[in-house]
Amino acid sequence: MSDTAIETSVDSSRALNSVARKTKLVGSALVGPALLLVVAINVLPAFYGFYLSLRKLFFFGDEGFVGLDNYIALFSDPFAWQAIWRSLVFTFGSLAIAVPLALLSAMGIRRLGRWGTVLLTVLLVPWAMSPIVVALLWKWILVPSPGGLVGSLFTAFGVPPQDLLTDPVLAMPTLIIIGVWRNFAFAAIILTGGLGQIPRDLYKAAAVDGLGPVETFRKITLPLLAPSLLIVISMLTISYFNEVQTIIGLTGGGPIRRTTTLSYLLYHTGFIELDQGRGNAIAVVMFMINMLLIALYIRILGKQPGGAA
Amino acid sequence: MRLKNMDRRELLKLGAAGMLLPALSGIARAQDFSGTIRIWTFLSPEGQSPREVVLRELIDKFTAANPGVTITVESQPFQELETKFVAASAQNRAPDIIWMRDTFLNLVNERGALANLDEHLSEAFRTEALPDLYQVFADKSVIGGTRTSLPLWPSPAQILFYRKDALAEVGLEAPPLTWDEFILVAAKLTSGDRLGFGLPTNDNSVSAFINMMTGFGPGIFDAATGHFDVTGPEAKETAEVVRQLVKAGALSPTLLNAMGDDIQDQFAAGRFAIVQAFAPRFEQYKKIAAAYDPEQLAVSPWPAFGDRPPAVLLGPYWTVGLSAKSENQEAATAFIESLYTPEASMQWAQVAGLVPDRRSVQSDPYFDTPEAATINVFDSLLAAPGALTFPPNLPDITKVFPVMNTALQELIGTDEEIDSILSRAKATLGW
Numbered sequence: 001m002s003d004t005a006i007e008t009s010v011d012s013s014r015a016l017n018s019v020a021r022k023t024k025l026v027g028s029a030l031v032g033p034a035l036l037l038v039v040a041i042n043v044l045p046a047f048y049g050f051y052l053s054l055r056k057l058f059f060f061g062d063e064g065f066v067g068l069d070n071y072i073a074l075f076s077d078p079f080a081w082q083a084i085w086r087s088l089v090f091t092f093g094s095l096a097i098a099v100p101l102a103l104l105s106a107m108g109i110r111r112l113g114r115w116g117t118v119l120l121t122v123l124l125v126p127w128a129m130s131p132i133v134v135a136l137l138w139k140w141i142l143v144p145s146p147g148g149l150v151g152s153l154f155t156a157f158g159v160p161p162q163d164l165l166t167d168p169v170l171a172m173p174t175l176i177i178i179g180v181w182r183n184f185a186f187a188a189i190i191l192t193g194g195l196g197q198i199p200r201d202l203y204k205a206a207a208v209d210g211l212g213p214v215e216t217f218r219k220i221t222l223p224l225l226a227p228s229l230l231i232v233i234s235m236l237t238i239s240y241f242n243e244v245q246t247i248i249g250l251t252g253g254g255p256i257r258r259t260t261t262l263s264y265l266l267y268h269t270g271f272i273e274l275d276q277g278r279g280n281a282i283a284v285v286m287f288m289i290n291m292l293l294i295a296l297y298i299r300i301l302g303k304q305p306g307g308a309a
Numbered sequence: 310m311r312l313k314n315m316d317r318r319e320l321l322k323l324g325a326a327g328m329l330l331p332a333l334s335g336i337a338r339a340q341d342f343s344g345t346i347r348i349w350t351f352l353s354p355e356g357q358s359p360r361e362v363v364l365r366e367l368i369d370k371f372t373a374a375n376p377g378v379t380i381t382v383e384s385q386p387f388q389e390l391e392t393k394f395v396a397a398s399a400q401n402r403a404p405d406i407i408w409m410r411d412t413f414l415n416l417v418n419e420r421g422a423l424a425n426l427d428e429h430l431s432e433a434f435r436t437e438a439l440p441d442l443y444q445v446f447a448d449k450s451v452i453g454g455t456r457t458s459l460p461l462w463p464s465p466a467q468i469l470f471y472r473k474d475a476l477a478e479v480g481l482e483a484p485p486l487t488w489d490e491f492i493l494v495a496a497k498l499t500s501g502d503r504l505g506f507g508l509p510t511n512d513n514s515v516s517a518f519i520n521m522m523t524g525f526g527p528g529i530f531d532a533a534t535g536h537f538d539v540t541g542p543e544a545k546e547t548a549e550v551v552r553q554l555v556k557a558g559a560l561s562p563t564l565l566n567a568m569g570d571d572i573q574d575q576f577a578a579g580r581f582a583i584v585q586a587f588a589p590r591f592e593q594y595k596k597i598a599a600a601y602d603p604e605q606l607a608v609s610p611w612p613a614f615g616d617r618p619p620a621v622l623l624g625p626y627w628t629v630g631l632s633a634k635s636e637n638q639e640a641a642t643a644f645i646e647s648l649y650t651p652e653a654s655m656q657w658a659q660v661a662g663l664v665p666d667r668r669s670v671q672s673d674p675y676f677d678t679p680e681a682a683t684i685n686v687f688d689s690l691l692a693a694p695g696a697l698t699f700p701p702n703l704p705d706i707t708k709v710f711p712v713m714n715t716a717l718q719e720l721i722g723t724d725e726e727i728d729s730i731l732s733r734a735k736a737t738l739g740w
Binding site for chain 1: 388389392395396399416419420502510511513561563564565566567568571574575707708711715718719722723737
């Protein structure tokens with residue numbers, strides 16, 4: 001190899017490195033503003049929230065650094081543990097219904113073609129509505145006195161109207177159903193998109209191989225839908241775990257604390273009792289649980305053949 | 310003689326001019342006001358409720374007299390007014406005027422968010438209007454020598470509203486005024502879809518349990534600490550009454566999540582015969598009555614325990630404060646004063662059915678008419694022997710109502726021992 005050839009090779013390598021550096025710089029410059037925004041809006045407030053959780057704050061008066069006192073008080077409170085449990089019941093109860101329902105809807109919508117899209121648009125209305133409007137709407141639907149839709153239905157079937165939102169046993173299932181009604185169509189949209197990504201040839205090959213619908217679903221649809229499912233389950237988990245507005249509007253954490261989830265406890269402690277130090281401690285705990293659950297999903301669903309996560 | 314006549318005329322002119330001078334100076338003062346006055350209240354100037362109509366009229370009147378002033382009403386959810394105000398004050402963006410509940414006065418004042426009104430109110434207001442207000446309310450606004458606010462709409466606050474037609478069914482004109490008799494009557498009033506008695510059980514700004522306890526008189530509150538004995542004999546007897554009301558069918562065991570608004574809406578729909586309600590909403594209750602004739606609506610004090618007088622708890626009520634950080638304090642104070650003129654008091658009374666803030670206007674012939682009958686009842690309740698206010702230093706004001714509401718829910722909806730329910734409430738409060 002001649003010297004000229006070596007020089008040319010070194011020059012081109014340098015040129016490539018220079019282009020790579022420039023590309024990297026341009027990339028960083030483009031991502032920079034968005035990154036700064038995320039840091040300013042999400043990261044800094046999160047750290048500030050953690051800092052506030054270490055202080056005694058009441059009604060916007062700072063009474064000083066208290067270390068982990070807010071956390072110790074929180075975990076010594078049996079109502080806080082009950083709230084964590086109820087958050088998990090609400091989250092997983094809603095997920096257990098919403099995800100299969102969304103998957104079934106997505107599959108149905110794909111079969112229905114254009115009419116499926118129209119149906120999905122209609123089903124999406126509750127998701128687009130303000131949670132407080134949803135709460136008011138359902139409050140009127142469920143009101144057990146004359147004028148309530150569900151109460152009238154009960155009466156039509158000869159059953160006395162039930163106070164679904166004030167019954168200590170029925171309040172949580174009622175909230176779960178309303179939560180599913182509100183969110184499943186959004187999940188169905190993502191899954192419809194996910195189903196569209198699966199190559200049709202695979203289904204044809206499965207049919208040639210003699211796979212039944214259940215086997216096809218288990219061996220082709222589900223694994224290849226894993227990335228979409230991961231997104232859906234993660235987003236719904238965050239959404240359900242942090243749900244508070246419909247709870248405020250529908251039950252106010254009652255009856256007898258039966259719908260006091262951790263997010264409602266955060267609202268109540270921080271905005272009703274105005275104990276902002278402990279409220280921030282609850283927010284930090286909620287953040288940790290959210291992260292834990294999402295890490296768990298990534299670990300489980302990321303192992304699926306289609307799961308790139 | 311001619312000269313004499315001339316002199317008299319001149320004297321009369323002089324006298325008239327002299328009489329006009331204060332008015333002219335008033336106009337001159339009014340015309341000095343300019344800028345924007347921001348108000349935070351739960352009322353909306355675009356709203357149609359009687360109180361909103363009056364507020365709108367008063368604003369229009371003030372801005373017409375003070376063309377340089379713009380008034381901006383920024384409606385807020387009523388439970389958030391005090392919190393948002395303190396937060397906004399800390400960030401120097403508080404409104405000039407704040408509507409707030411008297412129970413929060415102490416806390417808001419401690420945060421330095423309220424101006425001392427005594428330093429801003431006009432001499433005329435201090436000498437004429439202040440002594441004309443109901444002293445029980447006006448005095449409560451003075452904390453450590455600072456006049457933190459002016460009470461608005463003197464009223465018995467949480468009181469009982471009832472349907473006269475329902476009471477007539479059991480041969481009564483009004484609910485009994487002792488709990489023993491009340492339980493029996495409320496049970497008889499439960500009929501079909503209608504319940505005898507309705508209480509807000511999950512409203513963070515009121516506690517039906519404490520209202521019931523006031524049937525023992527003002528002695529339930531410790532004068533030094535502001536506490537009441539959550540596990541004491543009075544609380545236990547109150548809890549027994551709740552249980553008896555449920556057992557007798559007067560109170561629904563499933564009515565565990567009701568807010569004040571829920572009770573209001575369901576009362577309008579005919580679900581209750583007697584309810585706990587906020588007195589200043591009386592006209593609104595009449596307006597939305599759907600299942601009965603609005604003329605059948607009436608008010609009653611709370612029943613008492615034993616031979617004590619019927620109870621009237623004067624609070625929480627609304628009170629109006631001036632921001633310590635307002636940059637337009639003089640104009641804002643002038644607007645606050647305009648809410649308490651005799652004319653304004655008449656408007657609050659005639660349009661919204663509220664007890665006038667200025668006691669002197671009650672000599673107006675309007676108060677002898679049937680339209681003012683309810684106001685007269687409210688007024689008599691304010692002076693009733695069983696009338697009492699929350700102590701100014703009621704501790705844990707942000708916790709006490711929700712905690713007692715949960716205890717009430719447990720009393721209504723479970724069979725748990727009364728002692729353990731009350732002990733848990735006490736432990737939660739840390740008292």
